[in-house]
Amino acid sequence: MSVREWFALIAFASSVLFGSAGLVGMFRFPDPYSRMQAGGLCGTTAVFSAFIGALILAPNAAIAARVVVIMVFFLVSAPTGSYIVARFTWQSGTPVWKPLAKTKRLSRKKEPT
Amino acid sequence: MxxxxxxxxxxxxxxxxxxxxxxxxxxxxxxxxxxxxxxxxxxxxxxxxxxxxxxxHQANLRYIIPNPFHLVLYIVILVFFLYQSSIHMVRAVFTGKASPRIVHFRTRLKSDIARMVLANSITITPGTITLDLNDDHLTVHWFFCDTSHAKLAGEKVKGRMERFIGNIWS
Amino acid sequence: MTSLLLHYMQWFLIICAVVCIIRLLVGPTAADRLVALNILSGVALAFLVVRGVAQERVLYLDVALVYDIFGFLGFLAIARFLKDKISDGEEM
Incomplete structure (x- = not known):
């Protein structure tokens, strides 16, 4: 194994770690917001790690340049997609899950400033 | 005219x-x-x-044209923040310790593009999601909330990013 | 070794996609389904890139670039459609 492959292995291993943690979290948490937070691990960090691994293993400059452009645009497009989903969830009035809820009063209440 | x-x-x-x-x-x-x-x-x-x-109404060139050096620096820093908060989130997924809550706070960035970048940076880091952006008022779902004070919460969520973004579109 | 790494990564991404599809089918509310769809699009993007590097073909990466830029337009349409449905008072 060359040095390049070791680095790619590290990137792919972190992708597997974050991806599986995100999938576990997506099934473990009970409300859409928390699922979105955990799913962000799989949908953003794991994908980004896979890009880094692919960039390290890129066979020629044309492929590497395209992967870099995809990475930069992914940093813009990924939060835009999650923002659209989050805004839809918020505007349809989904309440927020609270693990040790003392009161029944949930979201939509402004914090005292 | x-x-x-x-x-x-x-x-x-x-x-x-x-x-x-x-x-x-x-x-x-x-x-x-x-x-x-x-x-x-x-x-x-x-x-x-x-x-x-x-x-x-964006009547200032400095609000539109980014500082290229700070922009590239910010992309690198954003990737660092991404991994840092991902590790926090992995720990929370496996231990199940969380205190999700919706916090409201204001930003002091003036430019529209800078506000958009701040909202996107908050969303891309696992653990915080922007639910709404209205002028300078942000509504954020925060997964590790430990304070009920709006200003303190805002400082903890956006403080480190806002400083860097303020340099880009100063 | 390089091809082996890329091969296993593709299989992992396929498994991720299958689990996301399970969530998509199970998800009790529309918001849950949209979250799963969002993650599925990211995983599909990563799969396109890793496959493009594994096959050494630029075409996959061009497709991935366009999918990256215009991927969220689909969510915009779906979210707008569901919001209209809710405001009309129909059941999701």
Missing amino acids: RAEKKWGFIRFMLTTLFLYALWLLFTASIEPYSLIFGAVGSLLIAALTYNIFIAR
Whole structure:
């Protein structure tokens, strides 16, 4: 194994770690917001790690340049997609899950400033 | 009236340049046909959409044009933040310790683009999601909330990012 | 070794996509389904890139670039459609 492959292995291993943690979290948490937070691990960090691994293993400059452009645009497009989903969830009035809820009063209440 | 016309022309040219740079980046070819077609296309699209692309009330060039050095630096820092908060989130997924809550706070960034970048940076780091952005008022779902004080919460969520973004569109 | 790494990564991404599809089918509310769809689009993007590097073909990466830029337009349409449905008072 060359040095390049070791680095790619590290990137792919972190992708597997974050991806599986995100999938576990997506099934473990009970409300859409928390699922979105955990799913962000799989949908953003794991994908980004896979890009880094692919960039390290890129066979020629044309492929590497395209992967870099995809990475930069992914940093813009990924939060835009999650923002659209989050805004839809918020505007349809989904309440927020609270693990040790003392009161029944949930979201939509402004914090005292 | 003259100043407004001039400002409109500047906005039109900036939109054209931005579109043409994207065209060159995506086609990645220097054939004359491709270059001319891209120029005509970006001029046409800019003429139709420059009013939407850069709003008229953004009456300052520094609010639109980023500082290139700080922009590249911020992309690297953003990747670092991404991994840092991902590790927190992995720990929370396996231990199940969490205190999700919705917090409201204000930002002191003036430019529209900078606010958009701040909201996107908050969303991309696992653990915080922007639910709504209304002028300078952000509504954020925070997964590790440990305070009920709005200003303190805002400082903990956005403080480190806001400082860097303020340098880009100062 | 390089091809082996890329091969296993593709299989992992396929498994991720299958789990996301399970969530998509199970998800009790529309918001849950949209979250799963959002993650599925990211995983599909990563799969396109890793496959493009494994096959050494630029075409996959061009497709991935366009999918990256215009991927969220689909969510915009779906979210707008569901919001209209809710405001009309129909059940999701």
